[in-house]
Amino acid sequence: MTIPVMTARRAGLMACPHCGLVCRQTAKPDPRCPRCDGKVQGRKAESLSRASAYLIAAAILYIPANLLPIMQTSSLLGAKADTILSGIAYFWTSGSWGLAALIFFASILVPLLKLGTIALLTLSVHFHWGRHLHQRANLFRIIEMVGRWSMLDIFVVALMVGLVHFRGVAVIEAGPGAAAFGAVVILTILASQSFDPRLIWDREEELHD
Amino acid sequence: MPDLVNGDAGPDVCGPSSVPPLVACPECDALHRRVPIRRGTKARCIRCGAVLYRHSYLMPRHMVPLLLGTLMVFLIANLFPIVDLQVQGLRHGTTLFGSIVALWREGRQIVAGLVFTTTVLLPLVDLLAMLALLLSWPGHSAHLWRFVRALRPWGMIEVFMLGVVVSLVKLSHMAQIIPGPALWAFAALTILLAVIVSFDPCSLWDQPAEAGP
Ligand SMILES: [Zn+2]
Ligand SMILES: [Zn+2]
Numbered sequence: 415m416t417i418p419v420m421t422a423r424r425a426g427l428m429a430c431p432h433c434g435l436v437c438r439q440t441a442k443p444d445p446r447c448p449r450c451d452g453k454v455q456g457r458k459a460e461s462l463s464r465a466s467a468y469l470i471a472a473a474i475l476y477i478p479a480n481l482l483p484i485m486q487t488s489s490l491l492g493a494k495a496d497t498i499l500s501g502i503a504y505f506w507t508s509g510s511w512g513l514a515a516l517i518f519f520a521s522i523l524v525p526l527l528k529l530g531t532i533a534l535l536t537l538s539v540h541f542h543w544g545r546h547l548h549q550r551a552n553l554f555r556i557i558e559m560v561g562r563w564s565m566l567d568i569f570v571v572a573l574m575v576g577l578v579h580f581r582g583v584a585v586i587e588a589g590p591g592a593a594a595f596g597a598v599v600i601l602t603i604l605a606s607q608s609f610d611p612r613l614i615w616d617r618e619e620e621l622h623d
Numbered sequence: 624m625p626d627l628v629n630g631d632a633g634p635d636v637c638g639p640s641s642v643p644p645l646v647a648c649p650e651c652d653a654l655h656r657r658v659p660i661r662r663g664t665k666a667r668c669i670r671c672g673a674v675l676y677r678h679s680y681l682m683p684r685h686m687v688p689l690l691l692g693t694l695m696v697f698l699i700a701n702l703f704p705i706v707d708l709q710v711q712g713l714r715h716g717t718t719l720f721g722s723i724v725a726l727w728r729e730g731r732q733i734v735a736g737l738v739f740t741t742t743v744l745l746p747l748v749d750l751l752a753m754l755a756l757l758l759s760w761p762g763h764s765a766h767l768w769r770f771v772r773a774l775r776p777w778g779m780i781e782v783f784m785l786g787v788v789v790s791l792v793k794l795s796h797m798a799q800i801i802p803g804p805a806l807w808a809f810a811a812l813t814i815l816l817a818v819i820v821s822f823d824p825c826s827l828w829d830q831p832a833e834a835g836p
Contacts, residue, residue: 419651419653419654419669419670420653420654421647421651421652421653421654422647422652422653422654423652425654427647427654428647429646429647429649429652431649432768432769432772432773433765433768433825433828434646434647434649434676434825435828436645436646436647436654449765449828450765450766450768450769451765451766451769452769508796510792513789513792513793516789517789547671548671551650551651551671551672551673554650555650555673562776562779562782563782563785565741565779565782565783565786566782566785566786566789567786568734568737568738568786569738569742569779569782569783569785569786569787569790570786570789570790570793571734572722572723572726572734572735572738572786573705573717573722573786573787573790574790574793574794575722575725575726575729575731576717576718576719576721576722576723576725576726577706577708577715577716577717577722577790577794578708578794579715579717579725580710580711580713580715583710583711583713584710584797587729587731588726588729588731588734592731592734593731593733593734593737596733596734596737597733600737603776603777607776611650611651612650612651612652614651615650615651615652615653615670615671616652
C-alpha cells in the first residue's frame with residue numbers, strides 16, 4: 415500500500431533537524447534556522463559517502479575487536495586472556511546461559527546487524543531500489559534503537575578492572591581489543607547518524623513524478 | 624511562514640504565533656498538519672510510523688525540581704562505591720571514577736576516556752544544559768536544546784546500569800558482594816533520565832496554547 419504523500423521537499427519547505435521548525439526553502443547558501451540557529455539542510459549532507467566511510471572504518475576495526483583479548487585476568491590460578499567470543503563461551507559452558515545470550519546479543523549480533531543494515535541501506539539508496547520501503551525504514555529504526563547497547567561489554571570490562579584489584583590474589587586488566595571494540599561501537603553510531611532515512615522514501619516521489 | 628535566515632541576515636523572524644501548524648516527518652519528510660494531542664500521547668507519521676511529536680506529562684515547572692533532584696542522585700552515584708568485593712578476607716570497593724582511573728593507569732586511555740565521556744561527562748553536561756535551558760526560558764532555550772539533542776545519543780547511563788548488573792552476576796560466583804549506595808543511585812538515575820528524556824521542549828514552542836497546566 416502506498417499513499418501518494420506530500421513531502422516538505424515537494425512543498426518547497428524544509429524542516430529544521432534540530433528543533434523541527436518548518437521553513438520555506440531558500441536559495442541562500444548555508445541557511446540557518448530562525449528559531450535555534452542550527453544549520454538547515456533538505457537532506458543530510460553527503461549522507462551516503464559519510465555513512466560508508468564510517469562503515470568501512472568500523473568493519474576494519476571489527477576484526478581486531480574480535481581477535482584481540484578485551485580482558486586479561488591474572489590470579490593464583492594463572493593468567494587468562496579473554497576475547498569477546500571466549501568470554502561468551504565461558505559463560506555458556508559454566509551454565510550462565512542468560513548472561514551468555516545477553517552478551518552475545520549486545521557484542522556480536524548488534525554490531526553485525528548494524529554493519530549489515532547500514533551497508534544494505536546505503537547500497538539500496540545508491541542503486542535507487544524502489545521496493546520494501548517500509549521494511550528498510552523499520553530496519554533503520556531498529557538499529558538506531560539497539561545500537562548503543564553494544565557498549566555493554568566495555569562497561570563490564572571497566573567495572574571488572576575497577577573491582578577485581580587484589581594484588582597477589584586476582585587482578586583484571588583491559589586488553590587491546592577493548593579500545594578497538596569501543597571504536598567499532600562509536601563508528602557504527604556515527605554511520606547510522608550520518609545516514610538520512612528520508613533518502614529511502616525519496617524514491618517513492620521520483621516514481622510518482 | 625518563517626523564512627530561513629542566512630548567517631547575519633537579521634533578527635529572528637518567527638514568533639510563536641507565526642509558526643504554521645505544519646510538521647515534517649524526520650524520517651520520511653512527509654508533511655503533516657500539527658494537531659493538538661492529549662497529554663502523555665505521541666503523534667506518529669501516517670506514512671512510516673515515526674514519532675512526529677509528543678505531548679509530555681511534564682511541564683517546565685516540574686522540570687527544574689526534577690533536574691535538581693537528578694543532579695543530587697548523580698552526585699551520590701559518582702561519589703560513593705558501587706559495590707564492595709570481599710575475597711579471602713580482602714575487601715575492595717570501587718566508584719565509577721575509580722574504575723576509570725584504574726583503566727587510565729594501566730594504559731587504556733582510550734577505553735577510560737570512552738567510559739568517562741559516556742557515563743560521567745555527557746550525562747552531567749546534559750543535566751546542566753537542560754537546567755540552563757529551563758532557567759533561561761525562552762531566551763536561549765532553542766540554542767541549548769540544539770546542543771542537548773546533539774550530545775544525547777552519547778550519554779549511556781542505562782547501558783552502564785546493565786553493565787553493573789552483568790558484572791555483579793559475573794562476580795557473584797567468585798566473591799562476596801556488598802552493594803554500595805551508588806548501586807541504588809545508578810538504578811534511580813536510569814529511571815530519572817528516562818523521564819527527563821521524555822520532556823520535549825519543541826512541543827512547547829509549537830503548541831503555545833497547550834503549554835499551560
Ligand atoms: Zn531549528
Ligand atoms: Zn514518516
